[in-house]
Amino acid sequence: MSDVFLSRSGRRALLGFFGAFLIFLYAPTLVLVMFSLNDSAVAGFPFVGATLRWYSAAVHEPEVRKALLASIEVGLATAFLATGVALGVSYALARRRFPGRSVVSALALLPLVVPTVVMGVSLLVLFRPNGPVIPIPLSLWAVLIGHVVVALPFCILILMPRIASIDRRLEEAAEDLGASWWQTFRLVVLPLIGPAVVSSLLVGFVTSVDEVVIASFLVGDQVTLPVYLYSGLRFAERTMMLVPVASVMIVASFVLVVAADLVRRAGDRRLGAA
Template sequence: MRKIFTPLTLYAILFTVFLYGPVLLMPLFSFNDNTFAVFPLKGFTLKHYASMAANGSMLGALWNSLVVATIVAVIATAVGLPTAIALTRYRLRGGGAIAAALMLPLVVPSIIFAVALLVILVRILNVELSLLTVGASHVFICLPFAIMVLMSRLEGFDKSLEEASRDLGEDGWGTFRRVTLPLAWPAVISSLLMCFIISFDEFVMAFFLSGTDPTLPVFLFGQLRFPNKLPGVLALGSLILLVSTILVVAAELLRRRGVQEKPA
């Protein structure tokens, strides 16, 4: 009775092709010896990558993004961890409402947050827009992801381990440092990686809130208008896709291991 190749399997394969097809065009054409992304392919070249590496403003934007994403990942995870502990370990009045408020960036269009932050920063507080303002907004939108990843790990392991630690005389901090943190570690790394990717790829907030120093997506967006910049965009886009994919797979594997692993 068990057929291996059902129509549904065929559908799943078509779905995957639909999902990946357009995106994979970017690496394909980034190696093609042509200024336009058109068929037929002309020949293999690495010159688009070479010209990208020689583009100073692009490298500057890349550096900005790396710095912002790293700091954002650390802060969002550092805030997410105590939040996740509070939400999983304590029955707090208003905890549900706070959790719901923290999850809002997942549903509300980011343009709303972007313009609201723009208003308060520029019109009310008179703050100069910079990478700092971009970073602050990124912490806010990364936080729900950090909290979700960390909470699922904290709910996944046996709470009696923490109780045992307390019974054996550790105080709250000692229990956290010697029991909770080591057990939550895979999720902490996973959260760092996810927040890094989100911040690194984020465009809308960065577009509204960056000053003269662009992040990489903002820089890329500016390049998209010029057809002759296309090859460089393709090369850079391919590299971004490759690095994000590696980071996502690493984060996902860590998260799964963290959730499934039952401590003996």
């Protein structure tokens, strides 16, 4: 059977290109992980032998621990705040007609296109230590605010289509049976979009833990992990200590991404059944 899109040889060539592309895509990460195990002071050849000493050095470095902890705190707070706020506005956009609806939806998605540098400096202007417009000191709190703004559109893009895809009659049935709006939301809507809420939390967390530009403008004395990694790269002697941290983070975020996708697929099935 001949295919209208691809001849046999064309298909073979494309698959070859595809394979090469996958190598290009994954090689840098694999190389990074490989050299994090190298028993050498630089991340390069020759490969002297496998060691975990850079991992143990990183684990025992108090700066790394503090930065990691700071990132996790900000990440968790971002995830819950952004998801909570996004739930409200997503429900409103999906289910309610109200004045200014299109303005709200445009405003909520606008942070997606604004360059992060511009967002970072604008918040720096807002919180500037000499004469702030809003007196929030440059600290993890300031970073948290920036990250909520950045994560919000992503959470909305995950939650809104889910809420919109719920069969309206389920909510109407609940209301007809005397449920209040909150009861309907909690007992009907939330269980149906549960997986989307989980992926929204994950995306909020990952967005924050990975974000470095805004954070680098707003951190005070306590840096987040990406800021620590980013500023540490300027010092050659610290690089080897950063490589294991980076390796662990890449692998961990990869696992999170795959997990989030599995959760989403489970959600698709659940909604399909509903």
